Amino acid sequence: MYFPYLRGKQNELAALKEVVSRLKVDKVYPVVEPVKSNTKPLLKTISILNDNGIIPHIIVNPEVGDLATDSPDHLYNTISKESVKFVPCIRLNNQNITNTQTFLNQLIDRGLEFSLLLQEDILSNINSFTAKARANLIIDQSRYSHTFxxxxxxxxxxxxxxxxxxxxxxxxSIPQFFSDAHITYKVPLVQNQIGFGDYLIIDNAWSTNGGPAYVVALHITYIENSNLNMYVKHSLSITNPSSQSDIAGKFQEALNEMIQFANQTPSLDQNTLGFQEYIDIHKRKSFHALGIPKKLSMMHHMETISNYL
Incomplete structure (x- = not known):
């Protein structure tokens, strides 16, 4: 099972809403960490996911953004008031365990589903919680002891x-290895592994920075037919790399390179919704703010993995 981890920014939520009809409801379980104080876009996204048969895992005590807190009560109650279905996911570490145990016990007493995001080896005995959790997420296996x-x-x-x-x-510009998690999770890497996840075409670092780029970079993933590993291709603009001018022209330059690579790479699925929109933009020679390509690459990535599973 695939658990894509998204932060609740505008383009991440838009990617989920637009691609959800292409995802396998029994294989893909989105995890969303809300980061904006305005929860209306989040609630709308959950509703659309529900309409398509997907119940997302929502981090109810986010670590970053406007809603960062160790207490899960407020956000959980806010979402629960609405007519949407979600699995509350509780971020757990050695510092906040005292604040979260009462909440977890309340969920258990009420027979409600939940999942856990375990940020480190927990020194306290949490067996009563992990045993009842629908999923126990860990971030990067190497950060935890083998025993834990x-x-x-x-x-x-x-x-x-x-x-x-x-x-x-x-x-x-040469394709780079991205992951083989879609293969190895079946082995599995740890004794009780049921699934895998990633941060799509970004990493797990949180940043609100942005702005005009000197070089436009577009990122697209694909599963190589010969070995079934996933790779990522970076398509870059090359004109005036020391200037922030003509972003639209640089975008078209990077997009031209991406489309040319796709046409030469049978392993790259051009039929995903995200890539079809790239093709449409390329044909129309239009330009969108660079958040749109990020959204399209996220859509393509999720659909590519969903199709493989």
Whole structure:
């Protein structure tokens, strides 16, 4: 099972809403960490996911953004007041366990489903919680002791697979290995692994920074037919890399390179909804703010994995 981890920013929520009809409801379980104080877009997204048969896992005590807190009560109550279905996911570490145990016990007493995001080896005995959790998410297997990870039931390993660079110009134009988690989770890597996840075509670092780029970089993932590994292709603009001018022209330059690569790479599925929109933009030679390509690449990534599963 695939657990894509998204932060509740505008384009991440839009990606989920637009691609949901293409996802396998019994294979894809989105995890959303809300980061905006205005929860209306989040609630709308959950509603659309529900309409398409998907019940998302929502981090009710986010670590970053406007809603960052160790207490899960407020956000959980806010969402629960609405007529939407979600699985509350509680972020758990050694510092906040005292604040969360009461809440977890209340969910258990009421017979409600929940999941856990375990941020580290928990020193306290949490067996009564992990045993009842629908899924227990860990971030990067190497951050946990072998013993702890292998004792977790219903374990999902979330990996930060995207090879982030400080500057777009530093991305390599040669496709890079992205992940084989869609293969190895069946082995599994830890004793009770039931699924895998990633942060799509970004990494797990939180940032609100943005702005005009000197080099436009577009990122697209694909599963290579010959070995079934996933790779990521970075398509870059090359004109005037020392200037922030003509972003629209640089976008078209990077998009031209991406489309040319796709046409030469049978493994890259051009029939996904996200890539079809890239093709439409390319034909119309139109330009969108760079958040739109990010959304399309996220849509393509989720649908690509869903199709494989």
């Amino acid at each position: 990870a292998n004792l977790i039931p219903n374990c999902v390993i979330i990996s930060s697979s995207f090879p982030t660079k400080d500057k777009n110009a530093n991305y390599n």
